[in-house]
Amino acid sequence: MPDQSVDQNRRLTVAVLGLGAMGLPMARRLSQDFAVRGFDIDPARRALAAVDGAADCRTAREAASAADVVLVAVRNGEQLEQALLGGEGVVAVMPAGAVVLLTSTVGVEAVRAVADRLAGTGVALVDAPLSGGPLRAAQGDLLILVGGDPSDVAGARPVLDALGSTVTVVGRRPGDGQAVKTVNQLLCGVHIAAAAEALALAAALGLDGPATLEALQAGAAGSFMLGNRGPRMLEAYDEGGAEVLSRLDIFVKDLGIVGDATRRLGVPSPVAAAAEQLFLLGQAQGLGAEDDSAVIRVLAPERRL
């Protein structure tokens, strides 16, 4: 269905604020279809985005002031609040009718708080946390969980469609995307931790790693994460570890958001809490910047698989 709210003859301008692990490949993908204006506090990241055609903007306001859509890919809720509403926040300079597209995972409450403060500014917020790593971001192959008013979502639709192969509108309020993402991350984090415990136990039992992985993945024990991270856990003891596709400290953050939500809502979650502790142990042991499959080294520091 063609989107009615955007003039098809005019090239959309998209600002990308935050050119990190996900922001940079998204800027790359968007530069193929749109006029992209990139900002990051690190000039080296801006230079990387500029190679693919994104304008190198020295301030967030410079990037956002002429944008139809301002994609925000920051690390956490504090950075979100600062980027939008802080002393140099972009909302003050954004054109009326422009849309903030938030792709970061920051939790429901942080998004609701910002959305409340945007009311009356003429700037709308679409909540669009992602699933899928940097490679899929660069290929426009992300799963995007969208929460927002339908007219605001329509304004961001060309950008969503360029980034995602599956764009699921899960609710009409900013924060609804975060809600589903929070549940998603509970499962993903626990499944990675379970795969690590399972493979560490298999090694201690003297089982062959690859054969056991194959036998288990085919049956009731299978999960996306066992199939995806399991083989990388077998590489976790190689020189330099597995290639970093998703940093271990992302699950420290995301299981922290899960913990905040379950505590606030009074939902016991001992299994997710135990998984969070494993990732915290990994971070405390200096594995935060490694691929999250390195969590197996918390359980079994020496290669046995």
Place this chain on the structure above:
Amino acid sequence: MPDQSVDQNRRLTVAVLGLGAMGLPMARRLSQDFAVRGFDIDPARRALAAVDGAADCRTAREAASAADVVLVAVRNGEQLEQALLGGEGVVAVMPAGAVVLLTSTVGVEAVRAVADRLAGTGVALVDAPLSGGPLRAAQGDLLILVGGDPSDVAGARPVLDALGSTVTVVGRRPGDGQAVKTVNQLLCGVHIAAAAEALALAAALGLDGPATLEALQAGAAGSFMLGNRGPRMLEAYDEGGAEVLSRLDIFVKDLGIVGDATRRLGVPSPVAAAAEQLFLLGQAQGLGAEDDSAVIRVLAPERRL
């Protein structure tokens, strides 16, 4: 490959010791191909097996004394030891060359201990724990993880092939099947517990249960158990709960075996331990005989999904 060790012209005699949730449907399936002799301490279970053609034997020895293969489907390692080597144990009356086929999940150590005691008796042990519930047992559609000496496995092969659609020989020693099954149950138990926590959180966040389940199962959060138990967790609040396909107290037992193994081998497993506690809570709250999907009611006693 045709099995060389069994006279193809003679009908194999199979004793089934233990006609419980899994033993009864296995006896039913085997009665289609073999002369089956059934024993259970409960005469009512023997009568049920007799309907399908299994001989109603009043003692285990009566069932086993003329059997080529003695399938043992008991609850735990203690019952295994008793059935084979206790005062009325069947090993003393089994023909030389007969094979004990153990389908119960009892852990590596229990099987190794029994196998050691069988050395020199002329009776061999094949370790063959199962994955798949009663329905798949009745249809011969189980996943069977086999550990045993190749010649012993060959002796049990016709029975294994009648019961399983996937028969994977994972090692040459009795106990090797239990090792893989232990790792399998760690993953299955944690995945069920994670699904329960995820769906309880989704409900508390105000999300729609079926829609959230569908969105999550399609992505990185997906698992066999989320797809299989998730919908049954949505039924867990219905009158009488979900149909009992696998009892909750099975995971109390199996995660207990996981805990024994990880403790013995010094493999930390905080996530599996937390999952075990959830199932123990369920058992303590009287949910042991319900379907394991009822574990969600430990986290959220009232329906919110």
